[in-house]
Amino acid sequence: MLIDEETTIVSHEAAGPGYRFLVVAAPKLAAALAPGQFVHVKVPSLESSALRRPFSVFDADPAAGTVTVMYKIVGRGTAALAREVPGGKVMVLGPLGHGFPVACTGTPLLVGGGYGVAPLHFLATRLVAAGHKPILFVGGRTKDDLLALDRFAALGVDVRTATNDGSAGAKGFVTDPLDDALIELRQTGGAFELFTCGPDGLLKAVAQRAVGTGRPGWISMDRHMVCGVGGCFACIQKIKLPNGEVYNARCCVNGPVFAAADIVW
Amino acid sequence: MDLSVNLGGLKMRTPVATASGTFGYGPEYVGALDYAQLGAVTVKGVRLDPWPGNPMPRHVEVVGGLVNAIGLQGPGVEAFVEYYVPNYVETVAAAYGTDNVPPMIVNIWGGSVEEYAAVAKRLSEAAAVAGSPIGAVEMNVSCPNVKEGGHTFGQDPAVLEKVVSAVRGAVKLPLIVKLAPNVPDFRPYVAACEAGGADALALINTIPAMVIDIETRRPVLGNRTGGLSGRCVHPVAVKAVYDVHRCTKLPILAMGGVYEAKDAIELILAGATAVAVGTATFTDPGAAARVAAGIADYCGRHGVAAVKDLIGTVEST
Ligand SMILES: Cc1cc2nc3c(=O)[nH]c(=O)nc-3n(C[C@H](O)[C@H](O)[C@H](O)COP(=O)(O)OP(=O)(O)OC[C@H]3O[C@@H](n4cnc5c(N)ncnc54)[C@H](O)[C@@H]3O)c2cc1C
Numbered sequence: 222m223l224i225d226e227e228t229t230i231v232s233h234e235a236a237g238p239g240y241r242f243l244v245v246a247a248p249k250l251a252a253a254l255a256p257g258q259f260v261h262v263k264v265p266s267l268e269s270s271a272l273r274r275p276f277s278v279f280d281a282d283p284a285a286g287t288v289t290v291m292y293k294i295v296g297r298g299t300a301a302l303a304r305e306v307p308g309g310k311v312m313v314l315g316p317l318g319h320g321f322p323v324a325c326t327g328t329p330l331l332v333g334g335g336y337g338v339a340p341l342h343f344l345a346t347r348l349v350a351a352g353h354k355p356i357l358f359v360g361g362r363t364k365d366d367l368l369a370l371d372r373f374a375a376l377g378v379d380v381r382t383a384t385n386d387g388s389a390g391a392k393g394f395v396t397d398p399l400d401d402a403l404i405e406l407r408q409t410g411g412a413f414e415l416f417t418c419g420p421d422g423l424l425k426a427v428a429q430r431a432v433g434t435g436r437p438g439w440i441s442m443d444r445h446m447v448c449g450v451g452g453c454f455a456c457i458q459k460i461k462l463p464n465g466e467v468y469n470a471r472c473c474v475n476g477p478v479f480a481a482a483d484i485v486w
Numbered sequence: 487m488d489l490s491v492n493l494g495g496l497k498m499r500t501p502v503a504t505a506s507g508t509f510g511y512g513p514e515y516v517g518a519l520d521y522a523q524l525g526a527v528t529v530k531g532v533r534l535d536p537w538p539g540n541p542m543p544r545h546v547e548v549v550g551g552l553v554n555a556i557g558l559q560g561p562g563v564e565a566f567v568e569y570y571v572p573n574y575v576e577t578v579a580a581a582y583g584t585d586n587v588p589p590m591i592v593n594i595w596g597g598s599v600e601e602y603a604a605v606a607k608r609l610s611e612a613a614a615v616a617g618s619p620i621g622a623v624e625m626n627v628s629c630p631n632v633k634e635g636g637h638t639f640g641q642d643p644a645v646l647e648k649v650v651s652a653v654r655g656a657v658k659l660p661l662i663v664k665l666a667p668n669v670p671d672f673r674p675y676v677a678a679c680e681a682g683g684a685d686a687l688a689l690i691n692t693i694p695a696m697v698i699d700i701e702t703r704r705p706v707l708g709n710r711t712g713g714l715s716g717r718c719v720h721p722v723a724v725k726a727v728y729d730v731h732r733c734t735k736l737p738i739l740a741m742g743g744v745y746e747a748k749d750a751i752e753l754i755l756a757g758a759t760a761v762a763v764g765t766a767t768f769t770d771p772g773a774a775a776r777v778a779a780g781i782a783d784y785c786g787r788h789g790v791a792a793v794k795d796l797i798g799t800v801e802s803t
């Protein structure tokens with residue numbers, strides 16, 4: 222069941238240069254959301270015909286009744302959203318999409334790029350609560366692209382970073398520390414699952430590693446959306462069915478999280 | 487207050503439906519609006535076989551509206567009848583009660599006259615099953631986004647009459663024909679629908695449109711061109727409904743930029759028997775229910791006992 226909740230902004234702070242944390246009081250959504258799901262936000266100051274903007278859930282706290290998204294200012298919608306202040310009202314539609322599976326066999330390896338760490342953070346809170354010890358691999362061009370690391374560290378997540386310019390962590394790509402960990406796991410025979418969200422290039426690289434190692438890989442895809450609920454067929458990704466047939470899946474309802482082996486790139 | 491209307495045999499509890507392509511197969515918005523307020527739900531275009539639709543990107547937002555080129559993706563009529571129809575009834579009934587499942591208007595299209603008729607025939611069989619929600623068939627002969635079918639049938643009155651009468655021969659259900667707004671004169675098309683045996687007309691479909699990315703100098707949409715909908719097309723819809731109402735007795739299901747009750751009432755005054763809410767639902771999932779409530783409020787304020795008394799009552803002198 223969908224909930225279109227009138228929420229109140231609790232806080233709205235910087236999450237890095239050009240990034241924001243938006244925290245809203247949304248008791249119904251906070252109780253209903255699961256990691257990997259997303260919400261559709263009506264930006265209050267845009268014209269009344271403007272489409273909603275989809276954002277992953279960075280955190281949902283049922284006890285506090287709050288939902289947090291972490292977003293990057295990229296265009297007119299996010300720029301307008303960034304001007305909203307605490308106390309303001311925002312319509313938020315959710316819970317949307319199929320998120321990450323709740324059970325994990327072995328070590329959860331989370332791989333994020335840019336704002337792609339957002340759903341991984343929500344996932345990490347639930348994995349840690351379930352007794353898992355996730356490792357987060359996060360990459361970007363410079364250290365400014367590495368977001369919310371303190372929030373992961375506060376959860377006790379082992380964070381491994383890489384930047385293209387070497388300004389933080391290893392110089393190179395996030396797949397470098399990931400591959401190191403995969404080699405180590407192969408030597409020890411440890412089980413693991415891969416979870417990722419970020420730019421398509423990263424998703425593909427992680428999906429290849431999941432398929433290559435024969436381990437489960439859960440890929441969260443970002444496609445331009447209109448309705449967010451499966452009503453319009455705007456958000457297509459080619460997906461393989463169990464019988465081998467390929468179909469145009471709707472990322473918003475069939476995803477945004479897909480099994481690595483099912484994605485047709 | 488009586489909000490009920492009869493759209494060519496389709497009995498609607500309120501004069502507000504959802505528009506094809508904006509409301510999935512019906513159950514997608516459960517929870518986000520009160521289905522009891524809907525006079526009907528129109529589903530995404532259905533053809534005979536599964537259809538993949540157009541390449542991405544399939545939409546682009548413009549100020550005041552949306553340009554889309556989805557390309558009529560769908561599972562084909564068999565899967566529609568076997569899975570989507572029962573799923574609609576079960577999901578909506580579970581949330582709102584069996585009495586509050588709105589009748590379904592099934593939007594259909596095809597690549598040939600025979601295909602239109604075959605889809606209609608299959609729907610006719612499905613509608614005969616006890617408890618079927620299927621209440622009407624809406625023929626899309628005006629989609630700007632698919633070369634293989636759709637609008638070609640709506641461009642030539644002789645072809646239009648042929649395809650309408652073929653579908654008429656295949657269904658007893660109320661038959662609605664959905665027209666494009668971009669014709670110089672509606673009269674020959676309306677006459678073709680009447681001659682073919684239509685029970686009602688629907689308008690407007692989206693208006694052919696295009697958006698170019700000036701940095702890459704390429705069209706934004708995967709299909710290059712698309713169809714414009716949303717707030718900005720509303721005055722075009724009002725004019726189209728006004729013109730069509732003056733040349734036919736067929737009832738009209740009007741759509742095009744309905745966001746508020748005010749937009750719906752304009753269309754009713756211009757000649758519509760019922761309205762459909764499309765693009766507005768994307769921004770405000772509760773739009774259709776809000777429009778229905780607003781129409782009731784308007785009737786109350788203006789001492790109108792039955793909404794049908796408003797149809798076509800715009801003063802033209
Ligand atoms: C499932 C999902 C989860 C997302 N999670 C996050 C998140 O946690 N944090 C975050 O910063 N961003 C996230 N995004 C991307 C975010 O939706 C876009 O950055 C945002 O819509 C841009 O809006 P704008 O008006 O500022 O940009 P504009 O470019 O002006 O937007 C124009 C149109 O394109 C759409 N659009 C533009 N970029 C994207 C994009 N990358 N993905 C989808 N639609 C886009 C907009 O929604 C709008 O309809 C997510 C997208 C999806 C689909």
Ligand SMILES: Cc1cc2nc3c(=O)[nH]c(=O)nc-3n(C[C@H](O)[C@H](O)[C@H](O)COP(=O)(O)O)c2cc1C
Binds near residue numbers: 453530556690691743
């Ligand atoms: C994303 C999208 C998909 C649509 N798909 C269909 C369709 O499958 N069949 C059809 O007859 N009309 C389709 N339409 C047209 C709408 O039903 C409606 O006629 C049009 O959008 C004008 O109404 P609006 O401005 O309220 O959206 C579609 C419109 C949109 C925006």
Ligand code: FES
Binds near residue numbers: 448449451455473
């Ligand atoms: S955004 Fe409408 S179907 Fe996915």
